[in-house]
Amino acid sequence: MIHKRYRRNGTPDLRRWIFECDCCHRRHTIGNINGWLIPDHPRPGMRIYCPPCVQSIAALIITYAVPNA
Numbered sequence: 001m002i003h004k005r006y007r008r009n010g011t012p013d014l015r016r017w018i019f020e021c022d023c024c025h026r027r028h029t030i031g032n033i034n035g036w037l038i039p040d041h042p043r044p045g046m047r048i049y050c051p052p053c054v055q056s057i058a059a060l061i062i063t064y065a066v067p068n069a
């Protein structure tokens, strides 16, 4: 999930947003989210994932899609 922070005037303060992986709950700020799986237009409740979890989830999907791989 994304922990959003706002300035006193109500505008989003992106540099203080915390990105928390919905799988392992690792946390990063916006300056350190290369490789994270984050939707272009995040909605409330939408899940985000850090790179190690993206890889394990991708491996799981491939296992389902190609059972004998």
Ligand SMILES: [Zn+2]
Binding pocket: 021, 022, 023, 024, 025, 026, 049, 050, 051, 052, 053, 054
């Ligand atoms: Zn993770």
